[in-house]
Amino acid sequence: MNIALDAMGGDHAPEAIVAGAVEAARIYGVTVSLVGQPNVIEAELKKHDTKGLNLPIVPASQVIAMDEKPAAAVRAKPDSSMVVGCKMVKRNEAQAFVSAGNTGGVLAAGILHVGRIKGILRPALIGPFPTLRGVCLILDIGANADVRPEHIQQFAIMGSIYAREVIGIEKPRVRILSNGEEAGKGNQLVIESYKLLEQTPSILFEGNIESKEIPTGLADVVVTDGFTGNIFVKTAETTARLMTQVITEEIKKSPLAMLGALLARRSLQRVRERMDDSHYGGAVLLGLSSLVIVAHGRSNALAIRHAIRVAKQAIEQDVLTKIQRGIAALESQKAAVPDESISI
Amino acid sequence: MNIALDAMGGDHAPEAIVAGAVEAARIYGVTVSLVGQPNVIEAELKKHDTKGLNLPIVPASQVIAMDEKPAAAVRAKPDSSMVVGCKMVKRNEAQAFVSAGNTGGVLAAGILHVGRIKGILRPALIGPFPTLRGVCLILDIGANADVRPEHIQQFAIMGSIYAREVIGIEKPRVRILSNGEEAGKGNQLVIESYKLLEQTPSILFEGNIESKEIPTGLADVVVTDGFTGNIFVKTAETTARLMTQVITEEIKKSPLAMLGALLARRSLQRVRERMDDSHYGGAVLLGLSSLVIVAHGRSNALAIRHAIRVAKQAIEQDVLTKIQRGIAALESQKAAVPDESISI
Numbered sequence: 001m002n003i004a005l006d007a008m009g010g011d012h013a014p015e016a017i018v019a020g021a022v023e024a025a026r027i028y029g030v031t032v033s034l035v036g037q038p039n040v041i042e043a044e045l046k047k048h049d050t051k052g053l054n055l056p057i058v059p060a061s062q063v064i065a066m067d068e069k070p071a072a073a074v075r076a077k078p079d080s081s082m083v084v085g086c087k088m089v090k091r092n093e094a095q096a097f098v099s100a101g102n103t104g105g106v107l108a109a110g111i112l113h114v115g116r117i118k119g120i121l122r123p124a125l126i127g128p129f130p131t132l133r134g135v136c137l138i139l140d141i142g143a144n145a146d147v148r149p150e151h152i153q154q155f156a157i158m159g160s161i162y163a164r165e166v167i168g169i170e171k172p173r174v175r176i177l178s179n180g181e182e183a184g185k186g187n188q189l190v191i192e193s194y195k196l197l198e199q200t201p202s203i204l205f206e207g208n209i210e211s212k213e214i215p216t217g218l219a220d221v222v223v224t225d226g227f228t229g230n231i232f233v234k235t236a237e238t239t240a241r242l243m244t245q246v247i248t249e250e251i252k253k254s255p256l257a258m259l260g261a262l263l264a265r266r267s268l269q270r271v272r273e274r275m276d277d278s279h280y281g282g283a284v285l286l287g288l289s290s291l292v293i294v295a296h297g298r299s300n301a302l303a304i305r306h307a308i309r310v311a312k313q314a315i316e317q318d319v320l321t322k323i324q325r326g327i328a329a330l331e332s333q334k335a336a337v338p339d340e341s342i343s344i
Numbered sequence: 345m346n347i348a349l350d351a352m353g354g355d356h357a358p359e360a361i362v363a364g365a366v367e368a369a370r371i372y373g374v375t376v377s378l379v380g381q382p383n384v385i386e387a388e389l390k391k392h393d394t395k396g397l398n399l400p401i402v403p404a405s406q407v408i409a410m411d412e413k414p415a416a417a418v419r420a421k422p423d424s425s426m427v428v429g430c431k432m433v434k435r436n437e438a439q440a441f442v443s444a445g446n447t448g449g450v451l452a453a454g455i456l457h458v459g460r461i462k463g464i465l466r467p468a469l470i471g472p473f474p475t476l477r478g479v480c481l482i483l484d485i486g487a488n489a490d491v492r493p494e495h496i497q498q499f500a501i502m503g504s505i506y507a508r509e510v511i512g513i514e515k516p517r518v519r520i521l522s523n524g525e526e527a528g529k530g531n532q533l534v535i536e537s538y539k540l541l542e543q544t545p546s547i548l549f550e551g552n553i554e555s556k557e558i559p560t561g562l563a564d565v566v567v568t569d570g571f572t573g574n575i576f577v578k579t580a581e582t583t584a585r586l587m588t589q590v591i592t593e594e595i596k597k598s599p600l601a602m603l604g605a606l607l608a609r610r611s612l613q614r615v616r617e618r619m620d621d622s623h624y625g626g627a628v629l630l631g632l633s634s635l636v637i638v639a640h641g642r643s644n645a646l647a648i649r650h651a652i653r654v655a656k657q658a659i660e661q662d663v664l665t666k667i668q669r670g671i672a673a674l675e676s677q678k679a680a681v682p683d684e685s686i687s688i
Binding site: 066067069132142145146177179182184186187188190210211212214215225226227228230231232234235236237238239240241242243245246247250251253254256257258259260261262263264265266267268270271 | 410411413476486489490521523526528530531532534554555556558559569570571572574575576578579580581582583584585586587589590591594595597598600601602603604605606607608609610611612614615
């Protein structure tokens, strides 16, 4: 199994990226192809013991920065690590490509150099969100800042297939993120998407969901535009970190509380582990015809290691074939019984 | 001081609303006029000791439910508690109106029966968000699900005036909520609003802000559309509650940790108090020509009590005159030096 990794992308590239690759190659026994500037990568690799690990370097002379305009950068830099990585999965030289770089850049490189699954208008980032009952899949969490109702409809279809085929939920319950649970609440996009989702027979649509209901496990799949989804995910991460900080501050004010925290330290460690998003690793860019995983821009080595784990599992579970098969089944239904309500 | 309260609005109306009014009248020494169906309110008042408290009943025969279409409901129900409450502040029979009812309904009733400050296109809900350095004001947190860039510009102007005049921040730093900190990141609304905000001389605009930077105190005022703002605020609330639940679960698994939690209980209580949004009470509906405060739909008695406290403080600080004066100053500047970049 060969997983291509964008060694140049991310807030902490290349240090954290290469460090994560070394960990992943050791722990998961996979080949991690480091895509980027060879001298930079070699210098990082020297900091680690890489004996016996499969960490080939794939040269790419250009780098797409975090703040570059995605589409323009991808066109202007054909030898960037992002473009080279996408071309590797397209030619099946690697079974997945992982990048913590500019999300818009990965999306643009993916659309241009990997290509979409037939019928898919917009690939979307799907990420798991922990609930008290298990996990809720949210898409789009950042690929498309502006979308139309027909895109949301496709997100719902792709998310349902992913939940069924990858997570094993027989009838995934789908809801749309809104500012109120009642039908009719929401912005124009939500209100129009709601109508379209109601008329989509291939999904089990159960209406609006407020963010407060996501942790209760009310839905298996939550659809939203990539702007709102991104704000949702980042706000949840931030609040969890803020709360940890507030707890630490308050405990430090009292010696008795500090003793208490010492006694409870293993429990508090488990809380940190449950809330630490480094373990989620990465989000699959669903709708491309090869596997592309987007890791958080601020990924540390642990997050990169877990993003590679997500890629490995997606390869083992054959996520791509399952999604393609699910979309193809919908397409053939459409061909047999023309159904205007499905606009894919 | 007379504060009108919508006794019929909110998930826990009328019980929690009347209970909160009784507490507020006792603790803050204000008159709270209970607007709604007299028999219902009287039945609730009987559950409390109201001796010596000023809690007059103002009859309103109709109720606007949480799930009604706002504008239509306000037109169809001229004797609803929301409409009657708004008319009271318009006629200055009360100095503020507080409602935990359907936010869209309060907004519609406010626009129709209170009226906007001259020049204001859309009133916006402004709410305080705790940061590690103090407080950040966010608007709109729920009044307008769909807005245009010129509305965002007005939110920035109103928010700046509020921060300066009410909170006492001399030069409030304004940012726009986005999915990336770099200029150019965001959805179409953010990108277009950004350009307009850059050209607004009456505010100190410092660019985009990601939700993760709000708790660090990077901005004094954060502007956003009411849909995104609402998702942001609710997600933060929800994550804080979820984390409390996770901590409790993990601690209960170990007797040693339970002892630890017992020793740290006063510190944990302070954490709960710092994170409990019941203490924020309500958000001011900025841009109306009388004071209207919107409390959370799920307000309990404590939240209602604090919403009345917010109203009392807003009256004492003369928030309304300050905002009107600030807007008027901008208007007169506009008249003196025509500036197309300010579209109010």
